[in-house]
Amino acid sequence: MIVHHFAATAASKGLTVAAGLTDSDLSKLKVSPNFDYFPFMKLIQDLVGGLWAVSLYIAIGAWICAAVAWIASRVIHSGPMQQYSGTVFIWTAIATMILGSAMAIVKFFAMQALF
Secondary structure (H helix, E strand, C coil), rough: CCCHHHHHHHHCCCCCCCCCCCHHHHHHHCCCCCCCCCCCCHHHHHHHHHHHHHHHHHHHHHHHHHHHHHHHHHHHCHHHHHHHHHHHHHHHHHHHHHHHHHHHHHHHHHCCCCC
Protein backbone atom coordinates (compact mmCIF):
# COMPACT_ATOMS: atom_id res chain seq x y z
CA MET A 1 0.00 0.00 0.00
CA ILE A 2 2.79 2.43 0.95
CA VAL A 3 4.91 1.37 -2.04
CA HIS A 4 1.91 1.91 -4.32
CA HIS A 5 1.47 5.40 -2.87
CA PHE A 6 5.13 6.29 -3.50
CA ALA A 7 4.98 4.91 -7.04
CA ALA A 8 1.79 6.83 -7.80
CA THR A 9 3.25 10.05 -6.39
CA ALA A 10 6.44 9.63 -8.40
CA ALA A 11 4.47 8.87 -11.58
CA SER A 12 2.27 11.94 -11.12
CA LYS A 13 5.35 14.14 -10.84
CA GLY A 14 6.89 12.63 -13.98
CA LEU A 15 9.62 10.70 -12.16
CA THR A 16 10.66 7.20 -13.17
CA VAL A 17 10.63 4.45 -10.61
CA ALA A 18 13.41 1.87 -10.91
CA ALA A 19 12.14 -1.70 -10.93
CA GLY A 20 15.48 -3.11 -9.75
CA LEU A 21 19.17 -3.34 -10.49
CA THR A 22 20.30 -4.31 -13.97
CA ASP A 23 23.48 -6.11 -14.97
CA SER A 24 25.13 -2.83 -15.95
CA ASP A 25 24.40 -1.45 -12.48
CA LEU A 26 25.91 -4.53 -10.84
CA SER A 27 29.04 -4.42 -12.98
CA LYS A 28 29.75 -0.91 -11.65
CA LEU A 29 29.83 -2.09 -8.04
CA LYS A 30 33.39 -2.23 -6.78
CA VAL A 31 33.67 -3.21 -3.13
CA SER A 32 36.91 -4.41 -1.62
CA PRO A 33 38.26 -4.60 1.92
CA ASN A 34 39.77 -1.36 3.19
CA PHE A 35 42.09 -2.29 6.02
CA ASP A 36 43.08 1.32 6.68
CA TYR A 37 39.61 2.86 7.09
CA PHE A 38 39.31 2.63 10.86
CA PRO A 39 42.15 4.04 12.97
CA PHE A 40 42.18 0.98 15.24
CA MET A 41 42.78 -1.56 12.43
CA LYS A 42 46.55 -1.64 13.08
CA LEU A 43 45.84 -2.51 16.72
CA ILE A 44 43.51 -5.33 15.68
CA GLN A 45 46.05 -6.66 13.16
CA ASP A 46 48.75 -6.64 15.85
CA LEU A 47 46.39 -8.29 18.34
CA VAL A 48 45.42 -11.07 15.95
CA GLY A 49 49.05 -11.62 14.96
CA GLY A 50 50.06 -11.77 18.61
CA LEU A 51 47.31 -14.24 19.48
CA TRP A 52 48.31 -16.35 16.48
CA ALA A 53 51.95 -16.41 17.63
CA VAL A 54 50.97 -17.26 21.23
CA SER A 55 48.71 -20.09 20.07
CA LEU A 56 51.51 -21.43 17.88
CA TYR A 57 53.91 -21.38 20.85
CA ILE A 58 51.32 -23.14 23.03
CA ALA A 59 50.68 -25.80 20.38
CA ILE A 60 54.40 -26.46 19.94
CA GLY A 61 54.86 -26.62 23.72
CA ALA A 62 51.98 -29.09 24.05
CA TRP A 63 53.44 -31.12 21.20
CA ILE A 64 56.82 -31.32 22.95
CA CYS A 65 55.15 -32.21 26.28
CA ALA A 66 53.15 -34.97 24.56
CA ALA A 67 56.33 -36.36 23.01
CA VAL A 68 58.09 -36.38 26.40
CA ALA A 69 55.05 -38.05 28.01
CA TRP A 70 54.98 -40.67 25.27
CA ILE A 71 58.69 -41.43 25.78
CA ALA A 72 58.17 -41.61 29.55
CA SER A 73 55.21 -43.97 29.10
CA ARG A 74 57.38 -46.26 26.95
CA VAL A 75 60.05 -46.28 29.67
CA ILE A 76 57.64 -47.09 32.51
CA HIS A 77 55.58 -49.49 30.35
CA SER A 78 52.26 -47.70 30.87
CA GLY A 79 49.87 -48.68 28.07
CA PRO A 80 47.06 -46.19 28.81
CA MET A 81 49.50 -43.29 29.22
CA GLN A 82 51.21 -44.30 25.99
CA GLN A 83 47.87 -44.36 24.18
CA TYR A 84 46.72 -40.96 25.47
CA SER A 85 50.04 -39.23 24.99
CA GLY A 86 50.29 -40.65 21.46
CA THR A 87 46.81 -39.34 20.64
CA VAL A 88 47.65 -35.91 22.08
CA PHE A 89 50.92 -35.94 20.11
CA ILE A 90 49.10 -36.56 16.82
CA TRP A 91 46.38 -33.95 17.47
CA THR A 92 48.84 -31.29 18.58
CA ALA A 93 50.98 -32.01 15.50
CA ILE A 94 47.90 -31.46 13.30
CA ALA A 95 47.01 -28.27 15.22
CA THR A 96 50.58 -26.98 14.84
CA MET A 97 50.51 -27.64 11.10
CA ILE A 98 47.17 -25.85 10.73
CA LEU A 99 48.35 -22.89 12.80
CA GLY A 100 51.60 -22.70 10.88
CA SER A 101 49.84 -22.66 7.52
CA ALA A 102 46.90 -20.49 8.61
CA MET A 103 47.90 -17.52 6.49
CA ALA A 104 48.22 -19.66 3.36
CA ILE A 105 44.82 -21.23 4.07
CA VAL A 106 43.18 -17.82 4.55
CA LYS A 107 44.80 -16.43 1.39
CA PHE A 108 43.70 -19.48 -0.62
CA PHE A 109 40.04 -19.16 0.38
CA ALA A 110 40.07 -15.36 0.14
CA MET A 111 41.21 -15.52 -3.48
CA GLN A 112 38.46 -17.91 -4.61
CA ALA A 113 35.92 -16.36 -6.99
CA LEU A 114 32.50 -16.97 -5.52
CA PHE A 115 30.46 -15.49 -8.35
